[in-house]
Amino acid sequence: MFIPKLYRSDDYDVMKEIIKENSFALLISSVDKIRATHAMMMLNEDHPEQIYIESHISRANPQAKVLKNGDEVLCDFLGAHTYISSSWYDHVNVSTWNYEAVQIYGTVELMNNDELYNHLEKLTSIYEKPQQCPMFVKDMGKEFIEKEMKGAFGLKILPTEIHIKQKLSQNRKEADFENIISQLENSEDTNSRQIAEKMKLIKK
Amino acid sequence: MFIPKLYRSDDYDVMKEIIKENSFALLISSVDKIRATHAMMMLNEDHPEQIYIESHISRANPQAKVLKNGDEVLCDFLGAHTYISSSWYDHVNVSTWNYEAVQIYGTVELMNNDELYNHLEKLTSIYEKPQQCPMFVKDMGKEFIEKEMKGAFGLKILPTEIHIKQKLSQNRKEADFENIISQLENSEDTNSRQIAEKMKLIKK
Numbered sequence: 070m071f072i073p074k075l076y077r078s079d080d081y082d083v084m085k086e087i088i089k090e091n092s093f094a095l096l097i098s099s100v101d102k103i104r105a106t107h108a109m110m111m112l113n114e115d116h117p118e119q120i121y122i123e124s125h126i127s128r129a130n131p132q133a134k135v136l137k138n139g140d141e142v143l144c145d146f147l148g149a150h151t152y153i154s155s156s157w158y159d160h161v162n163v164s165t166w167n168y169e170a171v172q173i174y175g176t177v178e179l180m181n182n183d184e185l186y187n188h189l190e191k192l193t194s195i196y197e198k199p200q201q202c203p204m205f206v207k208d209m210g211k212e213f214i215e216k217e218m219k220g221a222f223g224l225k226i227l228p229t230e231i232h233i234k235q236k237l238s239q240n241r242k243e244a245d246f247e248n249i250i251s252q253l254e255n256s257e258d259t260n261s262r263q264i265a266e267k268m269k270l271i272k273k
Numbered sequence: 274m275f276i277p278k279l280y281r282s283d284d285y286d287v288m289k290e291i292i293k294e295n296s297f298a299l300l301i302s303s304v305d306k307i308r309a310t311h312a313m314m315m316l317n318e319d320h321p322e323q324i325y326i327e328s329h330i331s332r333a334n335p336q337a338k339v340l341k342n343g344d345e346v347l348c349d350f351l352g353a354h355t356y357i358s359s360s361w362y363d364h365v366n367v368s369t370w371n372y373e374a375v376q377i378y379g380t381v382e383l384m385n386n387d388e389l390y391n392h393l394e395k396l397t398s399i400y401e402k403p404q405q406c407p408m409f410v411k412d413m414g415k416e417f418i419e420k421e422m423k424g425a426f427g428l429k430i431l432p433t434e435i436h437i438k439q440k441l442s443q444n445r446k447e448a449d450f451e452n453i454i455s456q457l458e459n460s461e462d463t464n465s466r467q468i469a470e471k472m473k474l475i476k477k
Contacts, residue, residue, distance in 0.1 A: 070308075070309060070310060070311070071310060071330070071331060071333065071334035071335060071336065073333070093351075093354050093370055093372070095299065095309075095349060095351070097301055097307055097309060098307070099303035099307050102345075103301055103302070103303050103307075103345065103346070103347045103378070104274075105274060105299075105301060105347060105349050105376065106274060106275060107274070107351060107354070107370075107372060107374060109370060126275070127275060129275065129277070130275035131275060132275065141306075141307065142307070143307045143309060145299060145309050147297075147299070147311060147351075150297050150311070152400050154400065154401060154404050154408065155408045156401065156404045156405070156406045156407055156408040161408070161412075161413050161414065161417060162408075163393075163397075163413070163421050164397055164400060164401065164408070166297055166311075166313060168297070168311060170311060172309065174307070189367075193367075193368055196356050196358065196368060197358060197360065197368065200358050200360045201360070202360045203358075203360055204358065204359045204360040204365070204366075204368070208365075209365050209367070210365065213365060217367050259463050
C-alpha cells in the first residue's frame with residue numbers, strides 16, 4: 070500500500086480501532102502463487118513487546134496446505150471508505166476515494182492446540198457476548214470442539230512492517246475540507262458518514 | 274480463496290453485481306514482494322469474448338513501478354459480510370461469517386494514453402452523474418487532464434481465473450436458515466440486512 074506522507078499515521082490507537090472494526094480481513098500469501106483468504110483476525114496484545122495477529126482458516130483451504138512457519142504474509146484491513154466528488158471543491162480537480170486502511174506484513178507461526186483453543190474461545194466470546202442467548206466455546210462440549218479444531222488451521226502473524234493509512238482529504242484547503250464533511254454527513258451511506266466523523270477527528 | 278462446492282457460483286450476473294457494488298477493491302501482486310493497493314475497478318464488457326478489469330493507481334506507488342505487461346495479479350472484491358451466531362441454530366455448532374466475494378486472477382496489460390483517458394472518463398461519469406453539479410472529465414480542460422494522466426498508472430487485467438463465492442448458510446436446514454434471515458433482518462447493521470436479502474434470493 071502506497072502511503073504519501075500526508076496520509077501516513079503512526080498512531081497505534083488508530084491501527085487498533087481499524088483492526089477491531091474491520092476484523093473480517095484478508096490474509097494474503099505468495100508461497101506457490103498469490104492466495105488471499107477472507108478471515109477473522111484479532112490483535113493479540115498479551116505481550117506488548119511482541120504484539121501479533123491471530124487468525125484461523127479452514128484446513129481444507131489450499132492456502133493452509135502451503136503456509137509454513139516463517140512464511141511472509143500480508144494482512145489487509147480496509148476501514149471506512151467513500152467516493153469524494155471533485156464537484157464539492159471550489160475549483161477544477163479530479164475526484165478521489167477517501168479511506169482508512171491498515172496493512173501488516175508478518176511472518177507466520179502456526180498455533181499449537183492450546184493456542185488454537187484459546188484463540189477460538191476469545192474470538193467467539195467477543196461476538197457472542199452481545200447475543201441474546203450466547204453460545205460460548207466452553208458450552209459446546211469437549212468432544213465437539215476437539216472435532217471442530219481438527220478442521221481449523223490456526224496461525225499467528227508476527228508483524229515485520231505495519232502501515233497505517235488515513236486518506237482523509239488532508240490535502241484540501243479549509244473551505245473544501247468543510248464542504249466535503251458536510252456533503253458526507255448528508256449521505257445515506259454509513260461509510261460516508263463514518264469518513265465524515267474521521268475527518269472531523271483528524272482536524273481537531 | 275477456498276470455495277467449497279456448496280458456496281461456489283458460476284453466475285456471471287452475481288459476479289457483475291458484486292464487482293459493481295464493491296468497486297473499491299484490492300489489486301494484489303507478488304512481483305518483488307506481496308503488494309496490495311486499494312483501487313477503483315470496473316468491468317469492461319465492450320467485447321464479450323474478452324471481458325477485463327480496468328483500474329488505475331498512482332504512478333508514485335511502488336506497485337506501479339514493478340508491474341509489467343504479462344504479470345499475474347489478483348483482484349479481490351469483498352461484498353456484504355456479517356457474523357452468524359451459532360446461538361441462532363437449534364443445536365450446538367460453531368459460529369461463522371457469511372459473505373459474498375469475487376476473486377479474479379489475471380494478467381496485466383498496461384493502458385495506452387487513449388485507453389487511460391477513456392477509463393478515467395467512464396469511471397468519473399459513473400460517480401458524477403448522481404451529483405448535484407457533476408464534474409465530468411470533458412469539463413476539466415485538456416491541459417489539466419493531461420497533467421493528471423501523467424500521474425496515473427492505468428492497467429487492464431485480463432482474467433485467467435474467476436472465482437465467485439456466496440457463503441450464505443446453504444449448509445443449514447430450513448428452520449435455522451429462516452431464523453438466521455430473521456435475526457439479520459432485525460440488525461441495525463447494513464451489511465447484515467444485505468446478507469439477509471442475498472439469502473432470500475438464493476432460496477428462491
